[in-house]
Amino acid sequence: MSEPRIRVSGEVNDALAAGRPVVALESTIISHGLPQPDNLRVAREIEQVVRAHGAVPATVGMVAGEILVGLDDDALTRLATGDEVAKLSVRDVPIAAARGADGATTVASTSAIAASVGIEVFATGGLGGVHRQAGETFDESADLVTLARIPIVVVCAGVKSILDVGATLERLETLGVGVVGYRTARFPGFFVTDSGFDLDWRLDSAEEVAAAWRAHRAFGVSPGALVVANPLPEDQQLDRELHDRVLAEGLAIVERDAVTGKEVTPVLLAHFHSATGGASLATNIRIILANAALAAQIAASGAAPATAAPESL
Template structure:
């Protein structure tokens, strides 16, 4: 590994790819350390990287190891973040303090986007974005993903936001912050576990080449510095059953209200309920989402490199 001029270490393969103009896809590490149960987390992390390779790009999983930011974790470092007991969850605001303390840390959508863009990586695959929480009018609870994406020129391939969030408010905030949102082969904004959150999108793109053309246009225009969010829904037959989803969400929201759960505790409580109530089916959907998004992100990176 080497240190770049922005003090980010690059894995050897990522360094070579960036130097020679090969397509690279950024991947987050929070899904590895905090999003999936052990021991499945490490296996799925490796599968995600392999899907990127299978679609013609180089994977750059991003994280912090011993206080050092790394874009392109090797398997030893990936394993360290997957099995470690005290791996911190790092958003952008946490990076400097975490580095000073020499911690191991997994990067969120916000921090992965910022680090990737700083390292010269233009495409990022994740599961779903953070957003505005349902009780945000009282708690002001809103993910740092949104403000970071407003300042970060990167394409983010995701499955929308989880339906446990306030989807409508999240889309309004993205619009206010100047973050472009396009549906991939759809006019509807996906709700992570389900392909239609009930809200539409302003733009539709149907090929990786169209997305790559938008990347080039943004760069050439020099006007917009925010992200392009590509919302990639699961096929109908791979989403969580709609009735099961709606019932589970209603039950979870009732539990949150009954138990007085507020703030940052709401999301993990609701996700834990989804996992238990669906007998693991929501987790299987989660894995399908990130694998599909990794494939599309690699195809976009390849298309961008060929234009």
């Protein structure tokens, strides 16, 4: 068996070598976050948005045990339509590689892989975070501790309101992960523009974000990420009254059925999808497209200095 490896596409490798802007994209949204056939269409659209705003897209995933940075259309299709695509956080990647599996990378694993090959800007939908009742379950996403040690700019729409938003922000502070609001001083709640929590820092342009990241890298006082919280405009968010009602219903279902641990989030998200008649799905798509556009603008504004690229395989 050949040694597991990371294979960088020729286009991404050339862009990194030339110091051109590159944006990493996760693949979990393709295989686990969106239903078929919307997932493949949206995956292609996300990449098109990155290109339209001046950067090269680098979707990360695993095919037959090989980590790919810059999926071609065949690989995108395989992860979008496959029946046995594993969800890969950081700890899962080496095991899946050894098994020769197909896998979709999460925020945590995408960040780690992207940074390892020199990509410094990453667009996703929302971060994982601290779960409700984490004081009893210790349920916290690996995204948080991974971002504490991985140097990358992460553009997101905050965290889903099904999580404990306040505790998530406290953990990010404790872990030394910088968080800024993009044209806002309030932390977004994914489906909704405002989660109800203040932010200490607001930046109003892609150039300001890029400058903050260059300073972060130059000072070297923190090894981790910079989270850029990019809310949807209020007229594009999920209807607030509908959101609050569906969330309360979902939490009641979780309590009634004694759902715990990693099963809580899928149950709540499935309820959102069914109870909103697909409106939450449409909002999800608007979020990732908006974040992809902003990430490309940040990368094109000089967030990442030119660095030597890895060898293209």
